[in-house]
Amino acid sequence: MFNQAWLLLAAVALLIGLAAGWPGLSALGALLLTVVGVAWAWNRRALQAVEYRRRLSERRAFPGETVTLELSVANRKALPLSWLRIEDECPxxxxxxxxxxxxxxxxxxxxxxxxxxLRWFQRVRWRIRLRSEARGLYRLGPAHLSSGDLFGLFRQNQTLERCDTLIVYPRVYSLEALGLPSKEPFGDSRSPLPMLEDPSRTVGIRDYAAEDPLRRVHWKATARRQRLQVRVYEPSTHLQLLIGLNVATLPYEWQGSIPELLEHAISVAASLASYGVEHKYQVGLIANGCWPLSDQPLKVLPGRSPYHLAHILEALAAVLPLPTARLPDLLLRSSARLPWGATLAVVTAIVDDDLVEALLRLRAAGRRIVLFSLDRRQESQSAPPGILSYRIASRPGEAPVRFAPMEVFA
Known part of the structure; x- marks a missing residue:
């Protein structure tokens, strides 16, 4: 590396050589000064017009899948790079x-x-295969570039802040692999109440009946026919499912978390979401965990878009294990905005008195509740009365396996 003593030595050698008439010493001093000047100018332009890029073959993957990362660097100037060092941050x-x-x-x-x-105007590409066995958001970058002159006297550093993210979804199992019934795991989907209607879709009119509310009266049709007419709405056939995930795995937050149990609970929630979307449910998600760099509970509103399952899996891939709210409070707040007839599926590794009380309150209010418990302590406890409950084995597997038989409490 360059040291100012070399510049001073070259200048002294040149002056002494000129004063004493020693051409060899003068030439040596001039050569050293020339090398330093060329090296300094080379170094100043070393990282100019240098492009470094990443490209992932897939930006979303499941655990165990292999993703190819293509890296490329290009020197878009006439000055070659005698050396270039790239340090790219990777989880x-x-x-x-x-x-x-x-x-x-x-x-x-x-x-x-x-x-x-790199030569002048040269591009180099190379590929690296990546694999992850755990869900999460994996950020690649920033990249740190270093280069310098041909003689190694100077060095220049540059940081490229651009990052790329690889999303690894949680594991998704079939319901049979979890020991759950593959047919109507949320209970009988046929509601004992009359078919719900969509007030935004009017399909006709009919004569007024005594039990009809006044807001259904079609006044223009009434005036035309000279007798009361009411609107007939299109029946709503959309089933809604809201999955509530509890990221707490121990009774108290200060006790920490059990990572394996949390990952299994997230996989159960992902599996239920996948089943719901496959069977035409409008699926939503709430969790008392949060997004990275956020302190708000995670929420995905129910929907049926082609990419809705991907949105839910991305949220489950990103959720952090730190609870930001109590699940019972979150369920009570969220249920007020659920349409009538929606199913609330609660996935939790901890079933305590507060959660049971909240579920019973929701049940008393007419909500359809299904509890999916991974709590080992529940083996010696009874399920909440009147709530369909499943106890899933809390031993997470590396691959889809059939877990121990669950027990159903009606």
């Missing part, structure tokens, strides 16, 4: 199949390190 949770991560000063972060030389 340690991603397995590098074609190499290994270098350690970094940040916990949980490694460095994808590459050293190469």
């Amino acid at each position: 340690a949770g991603l397995a590098i199949l074609d190499g290994e991560l270098a350690p970094s000063s940040q916990e949980g972060i490694g460095l994808l390190t590459s050293v190469l030389a």
